[in-house]
Amino acid sequence: MPTISDVARKAGLSVSTVSRVINKKPHVSQQKETLVKAAMKELGYKPMPAARQLRGTKAKNLAVxxxxxxxxxxxxxxxVIERTLDSKGYTIILIQTFGRKDKELDALKLLxxxxxxxxxxxxxxxxxxxxxxxSKYGSIVLVNEYLGELDLPTIRANQYQGFKEATGFLIQRGYKNIAYATGHKNIIVTKKEGTNLNSNRFSGFQAALREAKMSFDPKMLFTHVQTRDAGLKLxxxxxxxxKMPDAIISGxxxxxxxxxxxxxxxxxxxxxxLGVLGIDDQSLSRDLFIPLTTVRQPVEEMGAAAAKAMLQHLEDKDVVENKVFNLDLVVRESV
Amino acid sequence: MPTISDVARKAGLSVSTVSRVINKKPHVSQQKETLVKAAMKELGYKPMPAARQLRGTKAKNLAVxxxxxxxxxxxxxxxVIERTLDSKGYTIILIQTFGRKDKELDALKLLxxxxxxxxxxxxxxxxxxxxxxxSKYGSIVLVNEYLGELDLPTIRANQYQGFKEATGFLIQRGYKNIAYATGHKNIIVTKKEGTNLNSNRFSGFQAALREAKMSFDPKMLFTHVQTRDAGLKLxxxxxxxxKMPDAIISGxxxxxxxxxxxxxxxxxxxxxxLGVLGIDDQSLSRDLFIPLTTVRQPVEEMGAAAAKAMLQHLEDKDVVENKVFNLDLVVRESV
DNA sequence: CTTTTATTTTGAATCGTTTTCAAGAAAATA
DNA sequence: TATTTTCTTGAAAACGATTCAAAATAAAAG
Known part of the structure; x- marks a missing residue:
């Protein structure tokens, strides 16, 4: 592969000049510019990212x-994230955490x-x-999950509102003994609004019960339930x-x-x-043997907002976007 | 962030020695080695990938x-691919092509x-x-789709066999007028086995018809059908x-x-x-309002094989794995 | 025309590593 | 003990770009 010096040699100029045209810097005459561009084209030259990075240029890579x-x-x-960031010239690195701290850390360490x-x-x-x-090493934005204590751009849905409404709907339909299943490991309930997805969901759920003067049996709380199989086992x-409840809110x-x-x-x-409430509204949920009543998460919107927030924050560390979307209930036939 | 020189300074040694212990090269005494390791730990030192790459070290990045x-x-x-490659220390870059040549080229160019x-x-x-x-710039492996002319490691399924069997099953069930829908842009039918996914599927389909002495109306061939919506429109x-056929094989x-x-x-x-045959056997296919009869693709196995083929090829360019899995029909209720 | 000023171009240093080469120390051989 | 061989170590040159300061050239002013 040709290097910048090859280009310089072919154009009969110095590497500095070539570099300047690559980076669209001023102080290069029309004449030389076309010369350089021709040389680059002819050689099929592409700057080597590693070399640029070494000199401090941004990598234009993002992890998700x-x-x-x-x-x-x-x-x-x-x-959505990939689509919008790709259009801005970013390459995205995919990291699956499987709920493991160390995997997430690996991602962070890349910063x-x-x-x-x-x-x-x-x-x-x-x-x-x-x-x-x-966060001092690069931009971090949160989407979907969130943590009140984190001072970072955050795109999330109003889980409290969504779960309160959904639970209210269940109650209105006459369900009395509602179980609550979540994929998370534990639920830390705090009074403070906006603390985290997990507790906000649960407190929305509880708020609805409270308003209806209903109580919740802690034995009806199930954690670590996050796959189809886990649902079946539950x-x-x-x-x-x-111990069958008359409705289950699943994660x-x-x-x-x-x-x-x-x-x-x-x-x-x-x-x-048995009433069964889903969360997410995946595309096939309406086509199931029992069309699923579920809380729709505005994925597209959230993903787009997250990508945008990232772009903005990369541009200017001072703008920390904080957006919250409303959740709405999609009523079908499982409740 | 600390550099290798910082480590060297702290350990009271030269950068070369530090480099040697980082890369587990011989010719460094026990004594100095522990000294260096201590210094690295204390500073939380991590070699900068960009700098190493510049010196010719492999990037340990792969695109999918x-x-x-x-x-x-x-x-x-x-x-599966991410899981197995991650376990070998590779980072994976995700690229969605949306069927566009240029996107695929972008990926290739990263090589x-x-x-x-x-x-x-x-x-x-x-x-x-x-x-x-x-392929001269790095390892390329094909999985799922394939092209006979390509001399590259390839992991694929026997689409011909799978479609012949599936079509045979449809015929046996009494369907006479079978439409064929595919997501691909065009179907180039060749006699040669193993040419490409697309034509192999179609020729498997035709082979079954031929055996049953049935003919295919070319008007019943539909291309560019690749989403739920496109299926609905069709x-x-x-x-x-x-012009309703009595069965449709969908892509x-x-x-x-x-x-x-x-x-x-x-x-x-x-x-x-109307008989409807799917391809893939996605996890929710059995839970649909009409459980889908479909051709199961061994995704897990293929993904794992692809990752393994990549690893081997990175190791030794001469081993070009070529694996073909059998497809099997999952009979449920849509046919 | 000089002299000054502004613009274009270049040489060299730099980024953080790895690697070659030479030098010094230790061990083995004579 | 002198000599050769083997191990350890460090200094310096890469790798391919960017950038700063200095040199060369062009334009403007006197």
Whole structure:
């Protein structure tokens, strides 16, 4: 592959001049400019990113972390993000965390050696201080998940509102004993608004119960449920132990499918004997054997906003976008 | 961020010695080695990839191209690929081509300036010669799609066999007028085995018809159908023009869903009045309102094989793995 | 025409590594 | 002990770009 010196030689000029035309810097005559451009074209010259980076040029690489890409919600998110950032000349590096702190750290660490200019975190595995620490090495934006303590550009949905409304709807439909399943490891409930996705969802849920003067049996809280299979297992456990609630709020559409599948197998009617609420509104959710009632997350919008926030923050560290989208309930037939 | 010289200074040694311990080269005493390691730990030193690359070290980056990641088939593929390559210390760069030649070229071009060591192509947009050309700059492996003329490591499924069997099954079920929809732009039918996914599928389809002494109406061939929406549109067109076949082989599960959705809306019974065959066997396909009969692609296996083929080829350019998996029909209720 | 000023062009230093080469120290051989 | 061989170490030259300061050239002013 040709180097900048090859170009210079062919053009009969110095490397500095060539560099200047590459970078569109002033102080180069029309004449020489065309000379250089011709030489570059002829040799098929492309500057080597590694060499430029060494001199301090931005890498134009960004990392995106997701728990796992096979969850269509995250695939959709990545899709928009990749599209809009690619159009601005950025290359994106995909990192699946599988919920592991170390994987997320790997991504963050890429900031320190200038491999990437920024990271978009679609989930959060590490604690606030450690993430914040890395923000001095590059731009970090949060999308979907969020942490109140983090002073970073954040694009999120109003989980509190969404879950309050959805739960209210369940109550209105007459469900009395509502179970709550989530993919997260634990739920830290805080009074403060905007703390994190997880607790905001749960407190929205509780707020609705409270308003209806209903109480929640802590035994009906299930964590670590994040796949179709886990949903199926949860249903079977409930069924076997004879502790069936009359509705379940599941942490994702995938989980909801697992639950409905379990119900079908043993003949528990949905939504009559068991209401099942999904979260996400994946594209196939409306085509399921029981079209899913679910809380729609505005993925496209959130992804686009996240990409934009990243671009802005790369441009100017002082603008920390903070956007929150409303969630809406898509009523179909599972509730 | 600390540099190698900082480490050297702190350890009271030269950069060369530090470099030697970083790269586990011989000729450094136990004593100094521990000294260096201590200094590295204390400073939290990490070698800068850009600088190493400049000196010719491999980047340990790989690109993966897919038409679009929102298709679960490709998401699954990427998932396995990322997992296995990540475990070997490779970082993966995601590139969505959306069927565009230039996007694929962008990926290939990353090879020339050593940004990446190799590319895994999950689809093929450019012509064989242009792709082959880039193989001199790094490793290229094909997975899923393939091109007979390309002399590259290739992991694929036996589309001919799969489609012949699936079509045979349709015929056996009594379907007589079978339409064929594909996401591809055109179908070049060649007699030669192993030419490309597209034509192999189609010739498998035709072989089955031939054996049954049935003929195919070229008007029943539809290209450019690759989304749920396109499937729906296709159905509506067929319905409106009163040209409804009695079965449709669709290029993907997504398309099949669109078709079945259209059928449901106007009351065309599936599978009684219209058989619908999907391809892929996405995870939700069994949970649809009509569980889909589909040709299962062994995604996990193919992805893993592709990653392995890449690793081997990076190691030794002479080993060009060429693996073909069998496809099997998953019979559910749409046919 | 000089002299001054502004513009274009170049040479050389630099970024953080790896690697070659030579020098010095230690070990092995005679 | 003198000599050769083997190990350790460090100084300096790359790698391919950018950039600063200085030199060369052109334009403007006197």
């Amino acid at each position: 972390t997701v728990p796992r890409i096979t969850n269509p919600f995250f695939a959709d998110l990545i899709n 320190t050696n200038q491999t990437i200019d920024g990271v978009i975190l679609c989930s959060i595995e590490n604690d606030a201080p450690v993430i914040q620490e890395y 249903f079977n456990k409930l069924f076997k132990e004879n 994702s559409d995938e989980v909801a499918v697992g639950i409905m599948e379990g119900a079908k197998e043993v003949g528990v009617e949905v939504p009559k004997r | 191209t897919v038409p679009r990641i929102t298709n679960p088939f490709f998401a699954d593929l990427i998932n 020339t300036n050593q940004t990446i060591d190799g590319v895994i192509l999950c689809s093929i947009e450019n012509d064989a010669p242009v792709i082959q050309e880039y 159905f509506n067109k067929l319905f409106k023009e009163n 993907s599960d997504e398309v099949a869903v669109g078709i079945m959705e259209g059928a449901k809306e106007v009351g065309v019974e599936v599978p009684k009045r």
